[in-house]
Structures are given as C-alpha cells and as structure tokens.
Amino acid sequence: MSKAPDTMTIGHVHLKVSDLPRAVAFYEAVIGLTVTQYYGEEAAFLSAGGYHHHLGLNTWSSKGAAPAPKRAPGLFHTAFLFPDRASLGAALRRAMDHGVKIEGAADHGVSEAVYFSDPDGNGIEIYRDRAPEDWPRDAGGALAMDNRPLDLEALLAEAPAD
The missing domain is CATH 3.10.180.10 (2,3-Dihydroxybiphenyl 1,2-Dioxygenase, domain 1)
Structure with a gap:
C-alpha cells in the first residue's frame, strides 16, 4: 500500500x-x-x-444555524501551529483579552496546547511543537506522548510585551 x-x-x-x-x-x-x-x-x-x-x-x-451538537460526528478541532513558546503565549493572551473561555490546556510532551471554541462552537487548538529531538520516547524508542497540565501563567509570562 x-x-x-x-x-x-x-x-x-x-x-x-x-x-x-x-x-x-x-x-x-x-x-x-x-x-x-x-x-x-x-x-x-x-x-x-x-x-x-x-x-x-x-x-x-449554515447561515443563521445553531452550532452542531458536541456529540455529533465531525471535525473535533482546527489546530493552529505557532513557531515558538513566546508566540503561543501571545496568542493565548490575545484570546483571553477577547474574552475567550479556555476549555483546556495540556503539555503533550511533543507539544504544548491550549483549547477553546469559536463563536459557532468549532473547536480550536493553538499550540507549539517541541523540537523532534526533545520528544519523549519509551525504552523502545516509540513516541510516548502525554497529557500533563500546562502552566498557562508561565506561558503568558513568555509572551512579548505589547
């Protein structure tokens, strides 16, 4: 194949x-x-x-339609990849400054991610990748992604001042 x-x-x-x-x-x-x-x-x-x-x-x-039910099949989220931690922190600050409700945040080992929804209920992930050589691996060398809490205050502290 x-x-x-x-x-x-x-x-x-x-x-x-x-x-x-x-x-x-x-x-x-x-x-x-x-x-x-x-x-x-x-x-x-x-x-x-x-x-x-x-x-x-x-x-x-879809003009004027209600959001799709959360438990219906469809797109889970759209992920926007930022080039580094500072730009991810700036994106998080921008979202918070616009009153966006943060629905989740995680350190996956390979990446750091923040989750929220747009006004139509479409899921959004903003994230940054770690360098591949820093990705966690198990004893056999396979990826060992995780779902640890992400410190949002520390991420915001890395955002450049406006």
Whole structure:
C-alpha cells in the first residue's frame, strides 16, 4: 500500500459558520489571521504570512444555524501551529483579552496546547511543537506522548510585551 509523501502537509481547513462577519472578526482578532479574499457575502479566506488561505469560512449551508451538537460526528478541532513558546503565549493572551473561555490546556510532551471554541462552537487548538529531538520516547524508542497540565501563567509570562 502506498503512503503519503513525508513532505505532505495539511494546507487549509474550511469551516461552516452561521454569521460570516462575526466569524471573520473572531479569527482576525483572536487567532491573528488576515482576510485574503471574500467570495461574495457568503465566504471568506484568511491566512497568516501571505499564503492564499489557511482557513476558509462559509455560510453556504449554515447561515443563521445553531452550532452542531458536541456529540455529533465531525471535525473535533482546527489546530493552529505557532513557531515558538513566546508566540503561543501571545496568542493565548490575545484570546483571553477577547474574552475567550479556555476549555483546556495540556503539555503533550511533543507539544504544548491550549483549547477553546469559536463563536459557532468549532473547536480550536493553538499550540507549539517541541523540537523532534526533545520528544519523549519509551525504552523502545516509540513516541510516548502525554497529557500533563500546562502552566498557562508561565506561558503568558513568555509572551512579548505589547
């Protein structure tokens, strides 16, 4: 059986939202993305660093709809990878400054992650990876990921001052 190339990445996520202006405002203010293009009044594309889009938002079949039930199949969360601990701390501060309710935080050994939801109930993870040589491994060399508490105050302390 063939496998995906080692260099493959996930290019973007496209979410159904109920209120496009509200969703765009959230992802701009809280995650720090920039709108690259609107597609009429029903979709928007956002990115970081000038990429065509990391995130698509649309109301094609969801305008005005209630959030999907938490226990229904579907996307668990979209994960936004930050390059280092300081930028993750800044992202956490931005989320908290916008009144986002933090739903969880964990040190997975391979990464540090913070979890919350957007206004439509879509799960979000903001995280940073540790260098692969620092990943925890068991005696046989296999990954030994964990789910330890993450010290959010220490993470916030590493965020650059505004």
